[in-house]
Amino acid sequence: MARWPHYRLRTWLREHLPVPLAYLFPAGSKDCGRHEWFRNDENTDICWHCTVGEREHIPARIDPTSEAWQWLSESAKEGNPSSQKIVKRMIAEDAEARRIAAA
Numbered sequence: 001m002a003r004w005p006h007y008r009l010r011t012w013l014r015e016h017l018p019v020p021l022a023y024l025f026p027a028g029s030k031d032c033g034r035h036e037w038f039r040n041d042e043n044t045d046i047c048w049h050c051t052v053g054e055r056e057h058i059p060a061r062i063d064p065t066s067e068a069w070q071w072l073s074e075s076a077k078e079g080n081p082s083s084q085k086i087v088k089r090m091i092a093e094d095a096e097a098r099r100i101a102a103a
């Protein structure tokens with residue numbers, strides 16, 4: 001089974017996702033003003049949209065209105081293995097965030 005990438009997530013996403021999805025992950029160097037977080041590694045979250053957004057990891061709920069989530073879940077349903085991998089991770093994060101909120 002392929003391991004999660006060690007290098008920056010955005011780069012990996014651009015290389016692995018279908019083209020319309022890859023457009024969601026430009027290496028925007030300016031603050032996007034609407035950070036949406038995704039877990040990059042054990043300790044870090046990064047923003048889907050810009051390279052400015054980076055923070056200590058906090059488990060995040062899935063935002064069903066997020067463009068990134070809508071694209072990814074659709075693409076996963078269509079059978080894209082990279083999207084399926086990301087969606088699986090996001091669902092696990094969502095469950096963790098729910099557990100913490102309930103504690």
Ligand SMILES: [Zn+2]
Nearest residue numbers: 032047050053
């Ligand atoms: Zn951002």
